[in-house]
Amino acid sequence: MIRLNWTDEQKNRIIELSKQGLSSPKVAQQMFDEYGINFSRRTVARFIATGQTSSQYKRKPKPKVKDVQRGTEIVINKDGSTTSSTTMQMTEEQAKDPDFVLRAHGFNPDDWDIVSARNNFWQQNSVENGLIDLYQSKITVKPKVDKDIKRAVEILTRDIKPLKVKHSLDSSRKRNLVIPITDNHWGITHLSDVQGKLSELLDIIKQGYGTIVIEMIGDMLHSDKINSTETVSGTILEDVDMPKAIDEAMQFTEAIVVTALENANTVMIKSVGGNHDFDISYMFMIWIKERFKQAQVDVNNRYRTAYLLGHVLISIQHGNVNKKNPAQILANECRHLWGIATTTEIHSGHLHFDKTEDQNGVVFRQFSTPKPSDDWETMNGFVGANKLMYALEYNDDRLKVEHFI
Template identity: 35%
Template sequence: MIWTKGMTDRAIKLTDQGYTHAKTAAMLSDEYSANITGNAVRKRLKRAHHSEQPAEASVQFNDDGTQTATALFMLKHEPDKSPETLMRLCGYDPEKFDMVSGDYKVYEQHSTKDGTVPQYSIHVRVKPKSGINAQELVMILNKGIKPINIKQANGGDHNLVIPLFDLHFGITTFDSLRPELNELCNIIGQGFDHIVVEVGGDLLHSDYMGKTQTVHGTQLDHADTVKAWEDAKWFIDDLIEYAITNAQHVSVYAVGGNHDFDMQWAFVEGLADRYEQVDVHNTIHYRQAYRIGHVGILMAHGDVALKKLPMLFANEDSDVWANTKWREIHYGHFHHEVVNDDGGVIMRQMGTPKPADGYESKNGYTMAHKVMQAFEYSDDQLKVTYNIGGGADER
């Protein structure tokens, strides 16, 4: 492979921003449609006389278990200001450490060889992460698991989509959702060609095991996350196993929420190992589209880029868009139902049966109908909307 100056400069900039050789190689491969390895990046940077090592570095171990590090860099590009980048530049893996505080200052350094080059003094205070990360959790949960094989006993011609948005297990319990689960199983028992279970984010109330906080660290009312996992597992397992029995094809599509982005990803990964008969489509992206027959559906949690979703659907998932006649967008986040036809795309904001937590009770967010829904489609249009837990079906 022939390196161009543009590729080299881009590799230097990415490395200066704290990306590893492997991550830099992956980004360059995508940007330049080439097959670049991390080792090739390392060799190229060496030939370009680029060093990612700090000119000076010091580390102090504090009595409270934190570590303080200061590093000096002569960089040609300003580094990314994210905590992850600052930690990487000081030699800390963001997967294993949390940043308590950090900053950097810029000085001008002059040399006869390079001229005037900015020198960055980067200072971070970090602490080791407590507990385990999502990937380690998946490995622990799935160790020794034998896949479940279930015999199909029923089927049909139509397709069924079951959106599960904002269930917030930890506040919601398996026992509180037994009536909704029974209703869903009665619907599934009619028999379908394809059943899709949408896990639309905030399946779990907290993104942590030992504390109750959102992805961004917002403190929440206390929830027992271990019990939340157990309740979610019982509910999802019962739903999937009944779906396998009564449909020729079963799929799970998932996007993370602002409460549980990492933890839900780990939970859904476990489903793929338990149920080989189910097509599990997990992602760390904020949106995911799919089609069943000539019906196209875009999923998003709803907390970001909400007004852009119809155009994002058409642009990011043009293959789904082009090969469907009926298009819908499913999202949640706001905990109440709204339906809108936006230029031929049905926007469905999903409600939730979740009981009110302390924050919602305090602010009066308690008046929405506590309902779930399921949608039955023919090959190219919606046929039936089922209201679950909130009254009669809408036909």
């Protein structure tokens, strides 16, 4: 039997912390903070439940090591994880306890998750204690992320008040308007960069339309994270102020949606994620849906989507995937809509320059971006594209007017 030599003071402190409502891991962390001793989460839980600090083992107790020098190697990886390697003495039970291993490496279990762990066992002669058991412990950790989408949605939407816009129907509004918004990269782009373009776009919207469709075609936000700047795949980017970026993206979007609701019989908002912001754009679309209840908002986590505007079939996709046969894929995935449509278009962005191409009757429209050139684009010489926004006017069966803003 291994009996941990806890003092009465430590036992009383554990009981006190437990009565305060702390969980076993939090009690163990608090004890570590106060006494500098790694208390196993499982052993703490056992003591709280039974008053016992030991469990049955067939082997003899292992003495403490006093003459083994321990060093820790820390490596910060490009994907945001951290790898820690160290030598330590611990029991087999402790080696299986993620919280104990995290604390032994100097990480708070409340803030870090183990991605991978390897504890290699061997025995070594100790000058003071003879033959002892040691572990070469190597772990890779990442900061904890709230994986509960429902809880995250609740946090982001609990203070959102739906915006009521004076919305009236007008039978004289015959044409429809499509507003493609792609690759704004808020964080690189600021409101001051697009204020003039936004004002011109709002003037177009105020002409009045039967249906206005706002297409969110990806990479609205430069980073997929808040406290670091990187894409959804983990590519490290130049630092931007993401809280400010989100705030400016909200102001920009609200100006367009409110004006659209005031000047259209129907407002639809369609979306797909981009290679920069696929995850965070999903959360952004939830904000849009909660904020603008009068609009028809499509929240999805797909790489492409399609809709019918009169007899015009339009598919949107960011442009970083499905490059080989997008028209054939559209025909297969939307056979009913394909059969109804007299005109078919595919709208994309991603490459940051303007291009229109007719391929066997399917019109591909690749839109530019109003964003300023970032450091990477400047370094590589990708600075020649026009910085544009767009508004496309359709009648029932085809494009009639294209506004370059």
